[in-house]
Amino acid sequence: MGQTIFVPKEVDAGETRVGASPDTVKRLAGLGFDVIVEAGAGTLSRIPDEEFAKAGAKTGKASDAAKADVVLKVRRPNEAELKGYKKGAAVLATMDPYGNEAAVAALAKAGVTAFAMEFMPRITRAQVMDVLSSQANLAGYQAVIDGAGEYDRALPMMMTAAGTVPAAKIFIMGVGVAGLQAIATARRLGAVVTATDVRPAVKEQVQSLGAKFLAVEDEEFKAAETAGGYAKEMSKEYQAKQAALTAEHIAKQDIVITTALIPGRPAPKLISAAMVASMKPGSVIVDLAVERGGNVEGAVPGKVATTANGVKIVGHLNVAGRIAASASLLYAKNLYAFLETMIDKDSKQIAINRDDELVKATMLTDGGRIVHAAFAGKEQAAVAQPAPAAKPAKAEAAKKPAAPKAAAAKKPAAPKKPAAAKSKGA
Numbered sequence: 001m002g003q004t005i006f007v008p009k010e011v012d013a014g015e016t017r018v019g020a021s022p023d024t025v026k027r028l029a030g031l032g033f034d035v036i037v038e039a040g041a042g043t044l045s046r047i048p049d050e051e052f053a054k055a056g057a058k059t060g061k062a063s064d065a066a067k068a069d070v071v072l073k074v075r076r077p078n079e080a081e082l083k084g085y086k087k088g089a090a091v092l093a094t095m096d097p098y099g100n101e102a103a104v105a106a107l108a109k110a111g112v113t114a115f116a117m118e119f120m121p122r123i124t125r126a127q128v129m130d131v132l133s134s135q136a137n138l139a140g141y142q143a144v145i146d147g148a149g150e151y152d153r154a155l156p157m158m159m160t161a162a163g164t165v166p167a168a169k170i171f172i173m174g175v176g177v178a179g180l181q182a183i184a185t186a187r188r189l190g191a192v193v194t195a196t197d198v199r200p201a202v203k204e205q206v207q208s209l210g211a212k213f214l215a216v217e218d219e220e221f222k223a224a225e226t227a228g229g230y231a232k233e234m235s236k237e238y239q240a241k242q243a244a245l246t247a248e249h250i251a252k253q254d255i256v257i258t259t260a261l262i263p264g265r266p267a268p269k270l271i272s273a274a275m276v277a278s279m280k281p282g283s284v285i286v287d288l289a290v291e292r293g294g295n296v297e298g299a300v301p302g303k304v305a306t307t308a309n310g311v312k313i314v315g316h317l318n319v320a321g322r323i324a325a326s327a328s329l330l331y332a333k334n335l336y337a338f339l340e341t342m343i344d345k346d347s348k349q350i351a352i353n354r355d356d357e358l359v360k361a362t363m364l365t366d367g368g369r370i371v372h373a374a375f376a377g378k379e380q381a382a383v384a385q386p387a388p389a390a391k392p393a394k395a396e397a398a399k400k401p402a403a404p405k406a407a408a409a410k411k412p413a414a415p416k417k418p419a420a421a422k423s424k425g426a
Contacts, residue, residue, distance in 0.1 A: 002032045002033055002034045002348075003033055003034070003069040003070070003349055003350055004033070004034045004035075004036060004067050004068045004069050004070075005028055005033050005034070005035045005036070005068060005069070005070045005071075005072060005339075006036050006037075006038075006060070006064055006065050006067075006068030006070070006071050006072070007019050007020040007025075007035070007036070007037040007038065007041055007052075007057075007071075007072050007073075008038045008041060008062060008065060008071065008073060008081070009038040009039070009040050009041040009062070010041075010073070010074050010075060011078065011080075011081065012075050014302075014317055014318050014321070015074055015075055015318060015321060016044035016045060016318070016321040016322075016324035017044075017045055017074045017320070017321050017324045017327050017328045017331055018041045018042045018044075018045050018047065018074065018324075018328045018332070019041075019072035019073050019074050019092070019093070019328075019331065019332060019335055020035075020037060020041075020042075020052070020057075020072055020332045020335070020336075021042075021047065021328060021329050021332035021333070022047065022051045022052060022054065022055040023055070023329075023332070023333070024332045024333060024335070024336040025037065025052055025055040025056055025057045026055040026056055027336060028056075028336070028339075029055065029056030029057065030056070031343060031348050032348045033070075033348075034058070035052075035056060035057040035058070036057065036058045036059075036060040036064045036068070037049070037052040037057045037058070037059060037060065038059075038060055038061060038062055038064070039059050039060065039061060042328070044324055045324040045325050045327075045328035045329075046324075046325040047325075047328065062081075062084065063084060065081070065084045065085055066084050066085070066086055067086070068085070068086070068089055069086075069088075069089055069090065069350055070089065070090045070091075070092070070339065070350060071085060071089055071090070071091045071092070071093075071112075072092055072093075072332075072335050072339070073091065073092065073093035074093060074094060074331065075093060075094060075096070076093050076094065076095045076096055076097075076100075076103060076107070076114075077091060077093065077107075078103075079103075079106050082106060082107065082110035082112065083110070085110055085112055087110070087111030087112070087368075088111060088112070088113065089112050089113070090112070090113045090115065090342070090350060090352065091107070091112045091113070091114045091115065092115045092117060092335050092338060092339060093114075093115075093116075093117060094116070094117050094118050094131060095107075095114060095115075095116035095117070095118070095364055096118070097116060097364060097372075097375055098264055101375070104364060104365065104370055104375055105370065107364065107365045107370075108365040108368055108369055108370045109368070111367070111368050112365065113352065113363065113365065113366045113367075114363070114364040114365045114366075115338070115359075115362045115363055115364065116362050116364045116372070117129070117131040117334065117335065117338070117362065118131060118132055119361050119362045119364075119372075120132070120338070120358065120361065120362055121357065121358065121361045123357075125358075126338075126358055128333065128334070128337040129334050129335075129337045129338040129358070130334065131331060131334045131335075132177070133177045134327075134330040134331060134333075134334055135320040135327060135330070135331060136176060136177040136178040136181075136259075136320070137177050137178070137181045137330075138181075138319075138320045138323055138326055138327050138330070139178050139181075139259075139288055139319040139320045140177065140178035140179060140180065140181030140182040140185065140257075140259065140288075141181050141182070141185045141323075142319050142320070142322050142323055143178070143182050143257045143259075143286045143288055143319060144170070144182050144185040144186050144189065144255075144257065144286075145185070146286055146314055146316060146319070146322070147170070147255040147257060147284045147286045147314065148189065148255070150284045150304060150312045150314055151168065151254060151255055151282070151283075151284045152282060153165070153168060153254070153282070154168070155167070155168045155170075155186075155189045155190050155191045156168075156189060156190020156191070157190060167190055167191055167192045168190075168191045168192070168254040168255060169191065169192050169193075169194070169252060169253045169254045169255070170182075170186040170191040170192070170193050170194075170253065170254065170255045170256070170257065171193075171194050171195070171196075171214075171249060171250065171253045171255070171256045171257070172186070172193065172194070172195040172196075172211070172256075172257050172259070173195070173196055173197075173246070173256065173257065173258040173259065173260060173270050173271075173295065174196075174197060174258060174259035174260035174261075174270075174288075174289075174295075175195050175196075175197040175199075175202040175205065175206055175259075176259060178259040178288055179195060179197070179257075179259045180202075180205060180206075180209065182257050182259070183195055183206065183209045183210075183211045184209050186211075186255075187209060187210050187211065191254075191255070193209075193210070193211035193212070194211060194212045194213070194214050194249065194253075195211050195212075195213060195214065196213070196214045196215050196242075196246060197213075197215065198215070198221065198234055198238075198242075200217070200221060200222055203215075214245065214246070214249060215242065215245075216238065216241045216242050216245055218238070218241070220234065220235060220237075220238045221238070233262055233265070233268065239268075243270075243272070243275075246270070246271075246275070247272075247274070247275050247278065250271065250275050250278065250279060251275070251278040251279060251280075253279065253283065254280070254282075254283055254284070255283070255284045255285075255286070256271065256279075256283075256284070256285045256286070257285075257286045257288065258270055258271065258285070258286070258287050258288060258289060258295035258296060259288045259289065259295075260289055260295050261289050261292055264374075266292055266293040267289035267290075267292040267293045267294055267295050268295065269294075269295060269296075269297060270295040270296070271285065271295060271296040271297060272297050273297045273298055276296070276297065276298055276307055276309075276311050276313070277307070277308075277309055277311075279309070279311045280311075281309060281310030281311070282310055282311075282312075283310075283311045283312070284311070284312045284313075284314060285299075285311065285312070285313045285314065286314040286316075287299040287313060287314065287315050288319060290315040290316075290317065291317055291318075294315065296313055298313050299313050299315040300313070300315050301315050301317055302315060302316065302317045303315050304316075338358065338362075341356065341358060342359075354366075
């Protein structure tokens with residue numbers, strides 16, 4: 001009997017993407033799975049129900065989740081959705097667990113095996129499964145398009161009989177996947193591009209795309225990349241030196257795009273109100289980190305804010321979702337590629353190998369427990385096995401020494417969130 005894979009319509013009002021495409025549905029159906037796609041799930045990604053049906057899916061409703069062995073989603077399911085899932089179902093989605101401990105506990109309580117796609121390790125084998133890279137790439141492109149849309153002048157230099165239009169100056173802060181694509185897109189549009197990052201390794205990448213690199217290149221800068229390839233938080237002294245350099249530079253720019261994120265922490269503030277005030281009227285700042293607190297003072301999530309001196313600060317949410325027709329196709333392929341590694345080649349059934357490095361890195365909850373090293377602990381104890389009421393102090397005392405030790409041992413492999421400084425990530 002074939003197992004069932006369910007693709008729901010996203011319930012978040014701001015989510016336009018979907019967890020499957022006609023191509024991935026066709027592949028899954030070809031492997032013998034019953035694929036059910038909720039009616040209207042792909043509408044905002046320009047994938048009508050008919051396209052999924054042609055690929056081999058059945059058009060269903062939300063309640064069909066109850067029979068699914070696998071659920072393919074974009075965002076973490078909420079508690080209402082989880083009530084409709086069967087215990088033991090595998091749920092693949094962007095789980096956004098940092099700061100959302102109650103939501104992670106709800107996943108465990110529901111008994112689902114939840115996989116956080118954003119925790120996918122950046123190794124060669126998993127490149128095709130890297131949702132951060134696929135979505136950040138599109139976000140970097142869209143950031144330039146959004147910035148150009150708010151900027152009331154042409155971007156490339158134009159020499160005409162009536163005079164010369166100067167090229168726009170665009171400054172990219174944070175050179176990960178999003179930043180690199182922003183540089184490439186801005187260059188294609190004819191802008192004069194500069195970029196900055198706290199990692200020395202990206203300097204050559206920036207220059208190879210035809211942009212100029214800007215940074216305080218001292219000893220701290222040279223040692224600024226972590227083992228995982230992400231940017232680490234710099235000292236206050238370095239931040240002050242870098243701020244002085246960029247403040248002078250920003251005042252001359254037409255469009256600034258910020259992409260800086262640090263795993264597990266609020267986005268670092270890169271542009272102060274004073275820097276914004278130094279910019280020319282009509283200048284534009286696009287803050288791609290606005291969902292994590294923002295890189296720009298004055299950025300408003302979901303809004304385009306205009307300052308007193310006429311500078312526009314663009315704070316669109318879910319930027320990749322602004323081009324959902326492209327984003328969903330890539331995201332669906334990421335999900336399929338990961339799910340394929342969990343399919344037994346002989347039985348054509350889902351068989352999760354809990355010793356697989358990809359599973360270990362991404363599995364958040366399993367068997368009613370929070371199992372990921374970065375989140376298991378008190379929450380896990382509360383969800384899975386509350387301490388006996390008779391001896392709370394003793395039980396707690398016994399657990400305390402072991403928990404920090406285990407966490408410390410696994411800390412280097414802690415999961416990631418989009419990091420603007422990763423050359424292969426957001």
